[in-house]
Amino acid sequence: MPYTANDIRRVEEKWQEYWQKNRIFSAAVNQGKKKYYVLEMFPYPSGKIHMGHVRNYTIADVIARYKMMRGFNVLHPMGYDAFGQPAENAAIKRGVSPAEWTYKCIDDMRVGLRRMGFSYDWERELATCDASYYKWNQWLFLKMFEKGLAYKKASAVNWCPSCETTLANEEVINGACWRCKNEVVQKELEQWYLKITHYSESLLADLQRLENWPARVRAMQENWIGKSYGADIFFKVSGSDETITVFTTRPDTIFGATYVVLAPEHPLTDRLSRGTAQEAAVRTFVEKAAHTSKSLRVSGDARKEGVFSGAFAINPVNGEKIPVWIGDYVLMEYGTGAIMAVPTHDQRDFEFARQNGLAMRVVITPSVGEKFDPEQMDRAFEDGGVLCQSAQFDGMPNEQAKKAISDWMQAKGIGRVSVRWRLRDWLISRQRYWGTPIPMIYCQTCGVVPVAQDQLPVRLPDNAPITGEGGSPLAKVPEFVQAACPKCGRSARRETDTMATFFDSSWYFLRYCSAHDDGQIFDPVQAAYWMPVDQYIGGIEHAILHLLYSRFFTKFIRDLGLVTADEPFERLLTQGMVLKDGEVMSKSKGNVVDPDEVIAKFGADTLRMFILFAAPPEDQLEWNPAGLEGNWRFINRLWNAVEQRYVREASGESALDAGDKKLEFERHAAIKRVTESMEGGFKFNTAISAVMVLMNAVDKYPDPSGVTAKQARLNKAIETAVLLLAPFIPHAAEELWEMMGQRISFGAGSVAFEPWPVFDEAALVTDKVKIVAQVNGKVRAEFEVPRDVDETFLRPLVLADEAVIRHMSGQEIRKFIVVKNKLVSIVTAEKAQ
RNA sequence: GGGCAAGUGGUGGAAUGGUAUACACGAAGGACUUAAAAUCCUUUGACCGUAAGGUCUUGAGGGUUCGAUUCCCUCCUUGCCCACCA
Numbered sequence: 006m007p008y009t010a011n012d013i014r015r016v017e018e019k020w021q022e023y024w025q026k027n028r029i030f031s032a033a034v035n036q037g038k039k040k041y042y043v044l045e046m047f048p049y050p051s052g053k054i055h056m057g058h059v060r061n062y063t064i065a066d067v068i069a070r071y072k073m074m075r076g077f078n079v080l081h082p083m084g085y086d087a088f089g090q091p092a093e094n095a096a097i098k099r100g101v102s103p104a105e106w107t108y109k110c111i112d113d114m115r116v117g118l119r120r121m122g123f124s125y126d127w128e129r130e131l132a133t134c135d136a137s138y139y140k141w142n143q144w145l146f147l148k149m150f151e152k153g154l155a156y157k158k159a160s161a162v163n164w165c166p167s168c169e170t171t172l173a174n175e176e177v178i179n180g181a182c183w184r185c186k187n188e189v190v191q192k193e194l195e196q197w198y199l200k201i202t203h204y205s206e207s208l209l210a211d212l213q214r215l216e217n218w219p220a221r222v223r224a225m226q227e228n229w230i231g232k233s234y235g236a237d238i239f240f241k242v243s244g245s246d247e248t249i250t251v252f253t254t255r256p257d258t259i260f261g262a263t264y265v266v267l268a269p270e271h272p273l274t275d276r277l278s279r280g281t282a283q284e285a286a287v288r289t290f291v292e293k294a295a296h297t298s299k300s301l302r303v304s305g306d307a308r309k310e311g312v313f314s315g316a317f318a319i320n321p322v323n324g325e326k327i328p329v330w331i332g333d334y335v336l337m338e339y340g341t342g343a344i345m346a347v348p349t350h351d352q353r354d355f356e357f358a359r360q361n362g363l364a365m366r367v368v369i370t371p372s373v374g375e376k377f378d379p380e381q382m383d384r385a386f387e388d389g390g391v392l393c394q395s396a397q398f399d400g401m402p403n404e405q406a407k408k409a410i411s412d413w414m415q416a417k418g419i420g421r422v423s424v425r426w427r428l429r430d431w432l433i434s435r436q437r438y439w440g441t442p443i444p445m446i447y448c449q450t451c452g453v454v455p456v457a458q459d460q461l462p463v464r465l466p467d468n469a470p471i472t473g474e475g476g477s478p479l480a481k482v483p484e485f486v487q488a489a490c491p492k493c494g495r496s497a498r499r500e501t502d503t504m505a506t507f508f509d510s511s512w513y514f515l516r517y518c519s520a521h522d523d524g525q526i527f528d529p530v531q532a533a534y535w536m537p538v539d540q541y542i543g544g545i546e547h548a549i550l551h552l553l554y555s556r557f558f559t560k561f562i563r564d565l566g567l568v569t570a571d572e573p574f575e576r577l578l579t580q581g582m583v584l585k586d587g588e589v590m591s592k593s594k595g596n597v598v599d600p601d602e603v604i605a606k607f608g609a610d611t612l613r614m615f616i617l618f619a620a621p622p623e624d625q626l627e628w629n630p631a632g633l634e635g636n637w638r639f640i641n642r643l644w645n646a647v648e649q650r651y652v653r654e655a656s657g658e659s660a661l662d663a664g665d666k667k668l669e670f671e672r673h674a675a676i677k678r679v680t681e682s683m684e685g686g687f688k689f690n691t692a693i694s695a696v697m698v699l700m701n702a703v704d705k706y707p708d709p710s711g712v713t714a715k716q717a718r719l720n721k722a723i724e725t726a727v728l729l730l731a732p733f734i735p736h737a738a739e740e741l742w743e744m745m746g747q748r749i750s751f752g753a754g755s756v757a758f759e760p761w762p763v764f765d766e767a768a769l770v771t772d773k774v775k776i777v778a779q780v781n782g783k784v785r786a787e788f789e790v791p792r793d794v795d796e797t798f799l800r801p802l803v804l805a806d807e808a809v810i811r812h813m814s815g816q817e818i819r820k821f822i823v824v825k826n827k828l829v830s831i832v833t834a835e836k837a838q
Numbered sequence: 839g840g841g842c843a844a845g846u847g848g849u850g851g852a853a854u855g856g857u858a859u860a861c862a863c864g865a866a867g868g869a870c871u872u873a874a875a876a877u878c879c880u881u882u883g884a885c886c887g888u889a890a891g892g893u894c895u896u897g898a899g900g901g902u903u904c905g906a907u908u909c910c911c912u913c914c915u916u917g918c919c920c921a922c923c924a
Contacts, residue, residue: 219843220842220843221841221842221843221918221919224841224842224919224920225841225842225918225919225920228840228841228919228920228921229920231920231923233923233924235924251924252923252924253924254923254924255924266924309922332922333922334922334924335922335924336922336923336924338923339923339924340923340924341924343924344924345924346924347924351924352839352922353922353924354924356922357922425923425924427923545918545919548919549919618850618851618861618862619850619851619862619863620850620851621851624844624851625917626850627849627850629849629850629863631849631863631864632849632850632862632863634863635862635863635864636862638876638877639862641877645877690850690851690852690861690862691851691852691853691860691861693861693862694851694852694860694861694862695860695861697861697862698860698861701861704878775857776857777856777857779856779857779904779905781904781905782903782904782905783905784857787857819904820904821904822856822904822905824856824905827856827857828856828857828905830856830904830905831904832904832905
């Protein structure tokens with residue numbers, strides 16, 4: 006009887022119910038047992054689950070189930086990253102409240118997740134939009150405020166005109182909003198920030214320890230944090246008390262600085278030009294720059310625009326008077342917003358100088374005595390070399406000069422050694438409704454006052470008008486806005502912005518440790534047991550945003566003394582995308598395959614197996630309906646083997662004949678290959694292929710026809726195949742395990758807790774081995790020889806072989822190489838020449 | 839412009855210094871069947887050859903090695919990330 010669609014439905018539903026009813030995957034702290042925390046990036050509930058979710062969670066589930074069989078106490082929770090803009094859009098479009106829409110989506114997702122047979126501890130399920138969760142967002146925010154890590158400041162912020170809200174730097178991709186792709190503009194606003202830069206140093210340094218993260222993700226975070234070593238140098242403005250501080254990574258070129266450039270937004274641009282002939286020109290230029298879109302301004306190939314400020318600065322190392330320019334290629338956000346320009350040794354300065362007829366001086370040449378004529382250069386010389394025209398530093402290699410000159414300037418008080426970071430503080434205010442209210446109150450008398458902890462949560466009102474226009478919806482709810490000042494009790498105004506939703510997801514992995522604790526953010530004892538997450542799985546698109554924020558929060562929470570782990574995720578696996586016809590599956594492209602349809606036809610087990618077999622987890626996966634069918638056929642073969650060839654209660658030992666030995670060899674080889682594929686980085690595709698090889702051997706094994714010892718051997722092979730596949734096809738595995746009449750080890754029991762099979766190296770050692778003979782690097786013959794024989798045995802044997810003799814064509818032997826149990830390589834005189 | 843990853847049969851992919859193409863899909867032929875589906879068996883990198891056998895083949899070119907998909911150098915292509923970051 007094949008495993009029909011009806012059987013599949015019956016079996017999958019049966020076991021899903023069984024797991025649920027018997028709380029098979031409920032996790033509890035057990036100090037006597039080694040823990041393993043498997044976590045996938047929780048979904049944003051926007052509807053039913055899609056193939057991307059299926060892939061992500063199937064990978065996690067196989068890992069969780071494999072670790073259970075390996076004897077670990079596994080925590081594998083699931084929840085929903087439930088705040089966010091799509092819920093508001095749905096509200097505007099369909100007139101349902103964001104809460105209603107979100108909870109409906111969560112219900113749909115839960116159904117889909119259960120249908121896949123994932124081994125979640127459903128008792129820990131959480132949704133970030135529940136007040137019982139976001140209460141702790143607010144608590145954390147207050148803690149940060151208390152420690153000075155949450156602060157309010159007025160500054161130019163990224164503003165998405167389409168979403169009508171502010172954005173963090175990390176949310177601006179190529180000058181566009183990460184969500185709606187519209188262009189982001191700069192706007193001066195007073196907003197809440199989190200001081201992630203407080204942890205710059207450890208966020209960078211600890212990346213080194215995350216050896217089990219993809220190198221790519223680490224590199225991306227490193228670039229994002231962006232530590233640069235250099236010097237701040239003070240340029241006095243000629244005829245004024247002002248000083249321009251510039252940051253440079255090339256203090257070795259200071260003697261070649263021929264002008265200084267300020268960003269258009271630099272506070273000095275206005276002051277320096279005032280009263281000079283350049284005043285009007287500077288004002289026009291600054292205004293134009295303000296209206297040029299950021300993405301255009303910072304694109305690398307844009308023409309550099311600038312204007313003379315009318316002022317001069319003094320180069321502190323040689324007293325030279327050099328012009329101060331305003332240039333749009335200098336960014337206010339980085340360094341000090343001012344640079345010293347060394348056109349001969351920086352390509353950007355070179356272009357700007359040529360364009361504006363500014364002076365150039367060469368201060369580095371490839372070797373001593375060499376001369377460069379700036380007039381003859383067609384681009385800046387940015388390589389290393391030795392200094393010239395640099396006073397006492399002439400002749401010094403420039404790398405050495407970087408330090409020497411910095412130290413010298415620092416001693417003279419004209420500069421200082423400096424480190425600059427690219428990382429900015431995290432802007433978290435959002436002018437949105439569907440998020441966590443920021444628990445702050447503005448009092449006329451007392452200023453900015455935090456909400457008292459016992460007043461948490463500050464609940465989202467359910468009657469806010471959501472139009473997508475006109476700023477924070479919460480500001481339009483008088484009963485929300487109006488509050489008593491926690492300090493003086495007078496009437497005050499509540500903060501009406503909500504938190505960026507990345508706040509919610511920056512610590513949810515801690516909440517899972519005691520998901521329903523009402524008295525505290527999480528139970529430190531349980532967190533001490535479960536944390537850190539041993540294996541985290543999710544998309545590469547979170548390489549910077551979510552993963553960096555989570556690392557920051559973990560460090561902060563560690564500093565509160567609530568957790569000892571200082572990194573949240575020990576290992577990270579970034580799964581590849583699911584493609585169809587070479588394109589990412591997406592609703593907008595109209596090429597999505599609905600997991601439900603696949604499950605209805607082939608079952609969740611087949612879908613799981615296909616998705617793991619078709620490509621290694623990190624690679625892109627091309628959807629292939631034919632491959633899906635192939636995996637279904639394989640499950641069928643396993644099913645048939647149990648149904649037709651497995652005989653219960655067969656036992657007995659007997660001498661092994663060649664066929665038995667072969668089957669036994671394949672059984673151990675399969676265990677070894679699957680185990681190694683799992684341990685060596687979760688290569689599920691090769692793990693599955695190893696079981697296929699075993700099943701090929703089972704199918705070839707002759708009918709034991711009543712010989713119980715042979716039947717027992719066959720049984721063993723089939724049992725092994727079922728166990729090895731149990732993490733991949735859990736429903737079929739439970740059913741087959743039951744069909745085989747196997748004792749379930751403990752409790753209500755599940756094949757998920759059967760011990761993982763062990764292999765015996767001895768069973769993998771054969772008496773005879775095949776070796777090949779190469780002549781001058783090419784395989785010319787094959788021999789079967791006893792294991793471990795050496796050259797004395799092999800040499801006469803190989804040299805007597807007709808094909809070997811022929812290919813040696815009478816040449817003298819120069820080398821005779823033996824690789825034990827593998828090959829013999831003969832090198833002849835002809836080749837050696 | 840900088841960084842990282844990848845490039846292997848008709849297709850997905852395997853092999854991390856030792857027989858390249860495991861495993862699967864697809865295709866072709868055969869068995870069973872009145873027939874089809876399902877299942878089972880055989881073949882399946884390319885070229886030359888009736889065959890035995892030979893030659894070539896892991897993006898291109900070079901190098902190291904008895905031996906390279908694997909290590910090194912140069913280049914090409916694709917993907918991703920960063921980018922007037924001083």
